[in-house]
Amino acid sequence: AQTVTQSQPEMSVQEAETVTLSCTYDTSESDYYLFWYKQPPSRQMILVIRQEAYKQQNATENRFSVNFQKAAKSFSLKISDSQLGDAAMYFCAEGGATNKLIFGTGTLLAVQP
């Protein structure tokens, strides 16, 4: 069965610093996609970044980047130059053939001014 594990329930970072959120997954699919979603207190689910498993190059979106280690089944999110608006719950998710997403339990990120 597919599983996604986020082992850090809560993290904290100082404004302007860098933080890394961890995610590991397990899947039997050979072709799959990985995603990070952000959920601020407004409850919206916002796509932060996605990674195609067949691509070796790590995805980057402005201050957000991933460290994708396929052999280790690891997909961590790095947030650089953290801003107050980055405070939110972050969910890692994996999608296979039918794009039925499996989510981790989330990491609550606090940004300290």
Added chain:
Amino acid sequence: DAGITQSPRHKVTETGTPVTLRCHQTENHRYMYWYRQDPGHGLRLIHYSYGVKDTDKGEVSDGYSVSRSKTEDFLLTLESATSSQTSVYFCAISEATRDQPQHFGDGTRLSIL
């Protein structure tokens, strides 16, 4: 933002009553999904649809049914609501499988007393 509207946004009802949640999209996307979000579980897939009248079960489908008679509408029904179905429900849409990310509605908070 993707054109997804969930209704109602909030609902309080009693155990044993039927409840229907509606998801309406204006994007003409083929795929639609219903998730529930509970503390400690992240988001879990209830049911999904891959076309009009084409639906399938997710990992937590017991006690729920869905219908999709038009591309733009995906209904989630709790035939006889139970307190364990108190949750936040999210609808999501995607244009295709795999390489297209899912976009989420704003959620419905359902409380069953």
